[in-house]
Amino acid sequence: MPETGHDHADSIDTPSVLSAAHFGALLQAIRNEGYTLVGPTVRDGAIIYDEIESTQDLPIGWTDEQEAGHYRLKRRDDFAYFGYVVGPQSWKKFLLPARRRLWSSVRREDGGFTIEPEPLPERRLAFIGVRACELAAIRTQDRVLMEGSFQDPYYRAARQGAFVVAVNCVSAAPTCFCASMNTGPKVSGGDLALTEVVSPERHYFLVSPQTARGQAVLQRVEHRAASDEEQDEALTHEARAVSQMRRKLDTEGLPELIAAAQGSAHWQRVAERCLACTNCTMVCPTCFCSTVEDTVDLSGQRAERHRKLDSCFNREFTYLHTGSVRESGAARYRQWLTHKLSTWHAQFDSSGCVGCGRCITWCPVGIDITEEAAALREAVDQS
Amino acid sequence: MPSTLQPALAEHPFLRGMTPEALALLTGCAKNHRFAAGEYLATHGTQADRCFLIRKGRVALYAASAAKSVIVNTAGPGELVGWSWIITPYRYRFDARATEDTLAFDLDGACLRQKCDDNPALGYEFLKRVSIELGRRLDDVQLRLLDVYGEPDGG
Amino acid sequence: MAVEGFVPQDGSDPMVPEPYRIVERRRETSHTVTLALSSAGEVPTRAFQPGQFSMLYAFGLGEVPISISGSTARRDRLEYTIRGVGAVSKALCETPVGAMLGVRGPFGTAWPVAGPENRDLLIVAGGIGLAPLRSVIYQVLERRSHFGNAFVLIGARTEADLLFRDEYPRWRAAGLDTRVTLDAASGSWKGSVGVVTSLFPNVEVRPNRTVAMLCGPEVMMRFAAQALRDKGLSPHDIYVSMERNMKCAVGFCGRCQYGADFICRDGPVLPFGRLEDRLVLQEV
Numbered sequence: 001m002p003e004t005g006h007d008h009a010d011s012i013d014t015p016s017v018l019s020a021a022h023f024g025a026l027l028q029a030i031r032n033e034g035y036t037l038v039g040p041t042v043r044d045g046a047i048i049y050d051e052i053e054s055t056q057d058l059p060i061g062w063t064d065e066q067e068a069g070h071y072r073l074k075r076r077d078d079f080a081y082f083g084y085v086v087g088p089q090s091w092k093k094f095l096l097p098a099r100r101r102l103w104s105s106v107r108r109e110d111g112g113f114t115i116e117p118e119p120l121p122e123r124r125l126a127f128i129g130v131r132a133c134e135l136a137a138i139r140t141q142d143r144v145l146m147e148g149s150f151q152d153p154y155y156r157a158a159r160q161g162a163f164v165v166a167v168n169c170v171s172a173a174p175t176c177f178c179a180s181m182n183t184g185p186k187v188s189g190g191d192l193a194l195t196e197v198v199s200p201e202r203h204y205f206l207v208s209p210q211t212a213r214g215q216a217v218l219q220r221v222e223h224r225a226a227s228d229e230e231q232d233e234a235l236t237h238e239a240r241a242v243s244q245m246r247r248k249l250d251t252e253g254l255p256e257l258i259a260a261a262q263g264s265a266h267w268q269r270v271a272e273r274c275l276a277c278t279n280c281t282m283v284c285p286t287c288f289c290s291t292v293e294d295t296v297d298l299s300g301q302r303a304e305r306h307r308k309l310d311s312c313f314n315r316e317f318t319y320l321h322t323g324s325v326r327e328s329g330a331a332r333y334r335q336w337l338t339h340k341l342s343t344w345h346a347q348f349d350s351s352g353c354v355g356c357g358r359c360i361t362w363c364p365v366g367i368d369i370t371e372e373a374a375a376l377r378e379a380v381d382q383s
Numbered sequence: 384m385p386s387t388l389q390p391a392l393a394e395h396p397f398l399r400g401m402t403p404e405a406l407a408l409l410t411g412c413a414k415n416h417r418f419a420a421g422e423y424l425a426t427h428g429t430q431a432d433r434c435f436l437i438r439k440g441r442v443a444l445y446a447a448s449a450a451k452s453v454i455v456n457t458a459g460p461g462e463l464v465g466w467s468w469i470i471t472p473y474r475y476r477f478d479a480r481a482t483e484d485t486l487a488f489d490l491d492g493a494c495l496r497q498k499c500d501d502n503p504a505l506g507y508e509f510l511k512r513v514s515i516e517l518g519r520r521l522d523d524v525q526l527r528l529l530d531v532y533g534e535p536d537g538g
Numbered sequence: 539m540a541v542e543g544f545v546p547q548d549g550s551d552p553m554v555p556e557p558y559r560i561v562e563r564r565r566e567t568s569h570t571v572t573l574a575l576s577s578a579g580e581v582p583t584r585a586f587q588p589g590q591f592s593m594l595y596a597f598g599l600g601e602v603p604i605s606i607s608g609s610t611a612r613r614d615r616l617e618y619t620i621r622g623v624g625a626v627s628k629a630l631c632e633t634p635v636g637a638m639l640g641v642r643g644p645f646g647t648a649w650p651v652a653g654p655e656n657r658d659l660l661i662v663a664g665g666i667g668l669a670p671l672r673s674v675i676y677q678v679l680e681r682r683s684h685f686g687n688a689f690v691l692i693g694a695r696t697e698a699d700l701l702f703r704d705e706y707p708r709w710r711a712a713g714l715d716t717r718v719t720l721d722a723a724s725g726s727w728k729g730s731v732g733v734v735t736s737l738f739p740n741v742e743v744r745p746n747r748t749v750a751m752l753c754g755p756e757v758m759m760r761f762a763a764q765a766l767r768d769k770g771l772s773p774h775d776i777y778v779s780m781e782r783n784m785k786c787a788v789g790f791c792g793r794c795q796y797g798a799d800f801i802c803r804d805g806p807v808l809p810f811g812r813l814e815d816r817l818v819l820q821e822v
Contacts, residue, residue: 102553105597105640112578112638113597117554149545149803150552150788262819289792292785296598303598307553310791317793318783321623322533325782331821339795346798396739445725452725456732461739482728519736522761526733527721531755532665532695533623 016223017230018194020203023081024055029220030126033213035163038094039128040087045073047087049094052128059084066173066357069366080198082129085173086356090134090285091127092141095158098309102292105303113303120154124161132184133176133356135166137285139189143348144288163213166190170197170237175357177247177370183354185241192218195234206234249355249370250377258342261376262334264383270372271329273365278311280359280367281336286352289317312336341373388413392488395436396461397512405505412494418442418481424464425479431467432492440485444477456520457482463516468492469499469509552788555595555640556581561615563635566701570666571631572607572619578638583614587648588673589779589807593787594618595640596633600626603784603802605670606644610677616641619669619701645787647807649674649751650777657749659688660741662762664734664754668692668701670779670806671753679712689741690716693734693754697727717741734758735765745770752810753779760817763810773811780805780813796822 018026027037039052042059052058064084065072076083105115130138138159145155166187169176178184187193191214195206206226209215226234281287291310296303310317313332318325326332344352353369360368389410392398398406416435418424424435424442435442442464445452455477458464464487467475473492499506546552562574577583586592586606595601602624608617622628633639651674659678663671671690678685690709694700697720709716717737719730730737734754743766750766752759759778766776780801782794787802794801797816799808816822 102551107597111636112557112559113640115555115557115640117551145790148789150790151549152553152790153549153551156549262822288790290785290790291793292601292791294598294600300598305553305601307791310793312792320781320783326821328821335795335822339792343795343798347800441728441730443727443731447725454720454723454725454727454731457719457730457736459730459740523732523736526735526757526761529757530695530721531758532693532699532721533755 015206015208015226015231015234016218017226018205018207018218018221018223020081020205022222023205025221026217027052027054027128029217030128030163030165032220033163033217034124035126036123037126037128040082040084042073046071047073047084049087049089049091049127055081058082058129063171064173066175066361067366068175068360068368069363071361078198078200079203080196082167082194082196083171083198085169085171085176086131086134086358088283088358088362090283090356090358091130091138092285092288094125094127095138095155095162096141096145096152096288096309100154100307102305102307104305107301118154120157121161124163125158126163126165128165130164130166130187130190131169131356132166132187133178133181133354134285135164135187135189136178136181136183136354137356140286140348140350140352140354141288143350163217164190164192166193166210168193168195168238169241170195172241172244172246173357173361174246175360176241176245176355177249177357178355179242179245180247180249180251180370181351181353181355182251185245186238190214195238197230197233197237199233204230206230247357247360247368247370249353249373251351254351254373255342255345257377257380258338258373261380262338264376264379266372266375266379267330267334269375270333270367273367274313274329274333275364276313276315276329276332277364278313279362279364281311281313282309283358283362284340285356285358286340286354287311291317312339337369337372340369388415388488391438392436395438395488397436397463397516401508405502405508408498408502408505409490409495412491412498413488416487416489418485418487420481420483420485423478423480424485424487425475425477427475427478429475431465431473431475434463434465434468434490434492434495435479435487436490437462437464438486438488440481440483440487442479442485442487443482444479446477452478456523463513465492466513466517468495469513552642553786553790555593555601555642556584558583558616558639558641560633560635560637560639563633566619567699569623569631569699570619570621570701572617573630573633573639574608574615574617575639575641576615583616584644585613586610586616586644586673588651588677589649589670590644590646591670591787591806592616592618592641592643592645593784594620594626594630595642596626596629597638597640599629601640601642601785602626602630603645603787604630605779605806607669607672608676610673611680616644619666619672621666643787645802647805649779649807650749651677653749655684656686656747658686658744658747660743660748660750660766661688661690662693662734662750662752662754663691664693664758665695665699666701667752667754667758667779671751672702674751675709675714678714679709682713686747687742687744688714690714691734691737691741692716692718693721693737693758694718695721697723715741733761735762738762738765738769743769743771745772745775748775750776751779751807752776756780756817759810763817773814774809776810777807778810778813779807
């Protein structure tokens with residue numbers, strides 16, 4: 001049964017303990033099921049997601065320092081495998097790739113042409129280290145791309161084929177606000193849910209299988225039932241993420257409030273800072289907007305169409321024959337924030353924001369969605 | 384005969400809802416007028432001594448240049464043609480010509496002005512109705528200024 | 539009017555066009571062409587409802603959304619009236635009979651043609667906006683006696699820009715009160731000059747039994763809808779057809795969002811009452 005995000009099996013039995021030394025064996029067991037492993041790894045001064053071979057590829061002993069407009073990798077004083085929060089990338093890199101061929105077309109002798117759909121992905125991926133907010137983001141994109149009247153077959157195949165190893169956050173970045181969005185920090189879902197415990201004395205993972213296939217993989221690796229003390233210690237670690245979380249987004253009546261704020265002068269104030277660089281939309285794990293690109297080869301006989309992720313901050317995004325509908329930066333920021341926090345509810349029955357904080361961290365001028373939502377609330381309350 | 388015109392005037396959309404007293408005053412300034420297609424109702428630059436309430440047919444307002452004449456607006460049944468009689472210097476701004484056989488109430492501008500001056504309530508009522516027409520005309524021109532249907536090659 | 543357009547039932551990719559062949563090509567105006575397309579693939583020519591649109595693909599150049607302007611009674615063809623404004627639409631206008639195009643759809647919501655008997659119908663079209671309404675007109679002509687008063691009010695830039703002009707006499711003869719107004723006319727024009735709303739004063743609108751269908755530039759529809767409200771029409775009896783940038787037509791690309799509505803999926807035809815608050819805002 002593919003993990004669909006809504007109906008995972010109940011946690012089976014008590015959680016198990018997997019020693020850090022056996023984590024590599026877990027990866028190998030997953031790989032033996034036919035999955036290609038993708039997970040966190042350090043590259044160019046950031047923790048990104050890419051294909052990994054073994055534990056050695058993980059960002060062992062690294063953490064990330066985040067604030068509005070600020071991201072740095074720092075050494076930890078331990079050898080935690082998942083001792084960071086989130087980096088600039090999300091799993092949409094694999095489910096909704098930034099650029100993908102949709103089909104190709106070849107001219108026939110009679111002047112017509114044939115259209116060949118792109119084959120579905122053959123590789124099944126195992127996502128190693130999915131955070132609670134990211135799991136929520138995947139479910140959010142599921143509703144857009146495979147649960148409406150139209151379905152993206154590539155997304156559906158990639159998604160249903162994926163094995164998900166979710167890892168609880170045991171610390172929060174100053175930019176995190178998943179608790180406000182009710183998406184974390186505790187994971188629910190995936191195939192396996194892990195909590196990493198690192199102390200001077202020991203290094204282990206508390207593992208809770210979430211699906212039958214998660215359970216099956218765990219059975220192939222050396223593990224044992226967790227003691228009460230080990231469970232308590234994991235809970236203490238998880239609680240740290242909750243207590244560290246500083247940022248809040250007041251979601252009370254938020255969709256209606258943002259709708260009421262459409263005419264506010266505040267959008268213009270944000271626009272004065274916003275560079276329309278599109279960073280927020282690129283790092284956002286739920287942003288799905290795209291464009292298409294049609295190409296034809298030099299012979300004129302073979303044409304292709306690609307889908308490329310796009311951003312509502314680009315002026316061309318709303319181009320009609322008379323010009324762009326959203327010409328001003330204020331209108332483009334209004335669209336982005338309104339979609340995330342207001343209209344998404346009407347469209348997909350949830351918020352479009354999961355509280356991961358990436359748009360805050362990666363905004364070059366440090367625009368903060370939680371601050372802007374609060375400012376809009378104040379503007380509406382005062383009017 | 385003015386008295387026979389009054390019921391018909393009362394039916395004209397432009398005057399609809401006016402008091403019988405006001406209509407009686409106006410009727411004294413009004414007569415029926417038929418224009419054959421192509422006939423002028425008013426000529427640009429001349430003394431604006433009349434206005435028309437169209438009953439049937441169509442009247443076009445023309446702005447003429449040396450090279451060609453362009454229709455800037457048209458008025459059909461129920462509409463007013465000519466408001467220059469109420470605004471100084473009482474001179475027509477466009478040519479008005481019937482584009483088809485047209486029947487109109489022809490109101491004497493000098494007579495109307497006198498009645499309006501003597502009876503400010505009538506004058507105010509009349510001006511309100513003319514203003515609605517002016518506003519509508521302005522909306523129309525402003526909207527057309529947007530060139531909403533666009534120039535395919537320009538966009 | 540939530541009407542399901544074409545949805546692949548076999549899980550195949552809705553982004554993949556189907557092959558169609560141009561069976562007829564008619565020049566309407568200097569910038570506008572009507573193409574009639576028939577399926578050249580295994581699937582028969584798809585059915586549609588008035589108001590729906592397709593994505594038309596010109597080989598190697600790209601794809602654009604185009605409203606269907608033909609008759610629902612012709613099951614063997616889909617007609618599209620295309621104004622050449624961009625690279626793709628210009629290429630489509632120049633494509634000859636016999637050539638192949640890729641077609642996706644029909645997509646989107648339909649005009650509320652079906653409804654209570656004897657309703658009055660007020661069709662208001664500006665420019666190319668007459669194209670998707672012609673499908674409505676054809677349906678009304680087929681069952682004219684099911685409607686009360688029926689008006690077709692057409693606004694165009696100039697006389698030369700009037701679409702389907704040779705059909706007006708037939709529409710009038712069949713009991714559609716068809717009236718035309720131009721933005722600009724030379725001295726020889728015998729008809730009305732003014733925006734399309736200038737035709738309203740002489741149209742009798744009976745609130746509560748009239749449904750109005752508006753299609754044209756957004757600003758025109760806004761003014762026309764407001765003028766109809768002033769005549770007592772409920773905003774829920776006034777329908778408009780919206781246009782936005784569109785790349786997928788199936789709710790994936792996100793570009794056509796207009797407030798909470800995806801114009802491709804929740805529109806293009808929407809009741810004015812639903813959009814009223816948005817239409818007064820700029821740059822939505």
